[in-house]
Amino acid sequence: MLNNHQALKVQAVNWQETNSILSSIRRTVFIEEQGVAEHEEWDTEDEHAQHFIVYLNNQPIGCARLLASGQIGRFAILAEHRNQGFGQQLLRHIAKHAWEAKRINTLFLHAQLCALGFYQKLGFCEYGDVFLDAGIEHKSMGFSLFTEGAATQNNALKLFGNSVLRFEDRENALNALLLCIANARKEVRIYSSKLDHSLYGDSQFIEKLSQIARHNRNSEIKVLLQNSRPLHGKRHPLIELAQRLPSKIQVRITARTVDPTETACITADRKQIVFFNNEDALKGFLNLNGQLEVKNRIEEFDYIWQKQSETDPNLQRLSL
Numbered sequence: 001m002l003n004n005h006q007a008l009k010v011q012a013v014n015w016q017e018t019n020s021i022l023s024s025i026r027r028t029v030f031i032e033e034q035g036v037a038e039h040e041e042w043d044t045e046d047e048h049a050q051h052f053i054v055y056l057n058n059q060p061i062g063c064a065r066l067l068a069s070g071q072i073g074r075f076a077i078l079a080e081h082r083n084q085g086f087g088q089q090l091l092r093h094i095a096k097h098a099w100e101a102k103r104i105n106t107l108f109l110h111a112q113l114c115a116l117g118f119y120q121k122l123g124f125c126e127y128g129d130v131f132l133d134a135g136i137e138h139k140s141m142g143f144s145l146f147t148e149g150a151a152t153q154n155n156a157l158k159l160f161g162n163s164v165l166r167f168e169d170r171e172n173a174l175n176a177l178l179l180c181i182a183n184a185r186k187e188v189r190i191y192s193s194k195l196d197h198s199l200y201g202d203s204q205f206i207e208k209l210s211q212i213a214r215h216n217r218n219s220e221i222k223v224l225l226q227n228s229r230p231l232h233g234k235r236h237p238l239i240e241l242a243q244r245l246p247s248k249i250q251v252r253i254t255a256r257t258v259d260p261t262e263t264a265c266i267t268a269d270r271k272q273i274v275f276f277n278n279e280d281a282l283k284g285f286l287n288l289n290g291q292l293e294v295k296n297r298i299e300e301f302d303y304i305w306q307k308q309s310e311t312d313p314n315l316q317r318l319s320l
Contacts, residue, residue: 008086009055010093012101015046022051022074025063029076036134045073050097054090062086066094066102072109091122095143095159100166105175108142116141123158145179153182153272157288165286174199176274176286177266181208184268186219188212189301192264193226193279201237210241213248221249224305226262228253228312239315246316252309267294267301 015022030036045067054062054077062077072094077087098104110133111119116126124141131138145156156179167173177199181188188209192200199205212219223242225231231239242249264279273294276284287293 007057008089009058010090011053011055012097013051013053015049015051018051018053019046021053021060022046022063025053025060025076025078026074028078030074030134033079034134034136036136040134050102052090052094052097054086056081056086062090064090064094066098066104068102070098070104070107072107075109087118088122091119092159092161092163096163096165099145099172103169103171105146106142106144108140110138111141113137113139121158123155145175153179153288160288162287162289164290166284167286168281168283170198170282173274173276173282173284174202174205176284177202177205178208179286179288180266180272180274181205181212181268184208184212184272185216186212186269188221188266188268189298190221190223190266191226191297191301191304192223192266193262194230195223195225195236195238196279196282197236199282203237206237206241209238209249210245213241213245219248222301222305223249223251224301224309225251225253225312226264228315232314243316251312251315252305253312254304254308255310256304256308265297267297270294270298273297 013022026041030041031038046065049065049067051065052063053060061081064075065073067073072091075087075090077090095107098107107124109119109124111124111126113130116139119141120126122143124143126139126141128140131140143155143159145152165176167176190200195201209221213221221242223238239251242251263284264276266274271291271294272286272288273290274284274286275293275297276282278284
């Protein structure tokens, strides 16, 4: 654990500029400590991989690499710095980088048997048989934010914890929405300018909202629109779901002048939040454990809902 006098930093680097630091750490850990042969340690993947270095008080103490396939490897912390949480922070940084910069939602690695518990605590699952790699027993392990097409929030919480995951494209914006409501049981609030069809009309998103509405007698889904006119005369899966389940899903529009710079967000069960800094550009962040942020957004939402919103008859009629 870090004390008040320690500063930890994880930096994404490339091989060309930092190979001397990376090679020194890996030589110490793998070749000298674990007896891995030189020819097995070095390969051509290094030149193309995304590398990471852990610095403690500006001194390098660990490293790892991430391949385009999603494979994490060459994960090493110098012996004197192990069992202090530095490895967890390195792995979390790699996973966050994979999500934000590489659009990678599935990770895998080959773990030494003595390290299985370390990875399991962070949401990785083992699979396959034990095998030898450089003369050391290993097992394959994997981590995925989506299993059989469904978002798996429990794994995400183990790995990302309180981390804020940023997105700036449609694919990750949708993934963020799916993760946000993956474990929701009772409350979902959506505040949006126009209910982007590719996000809020996505079949997985609609199916999950339908499950929440149908499977919990006390569930409540509220949709607050800044502008409903673009939806008039058009079919939208979320609006149609609300029309079929009016007692569980309510849709209202703001009855006030909306600031063009006003943000959008979705909250779930007073804990998870997707916040759009710019909804049109699909830029924002996901926080799966942001109770304080969610509390503030819910208070704003509920005030507008109760004091400054109204129904739109054009959205209450079922489309034929």
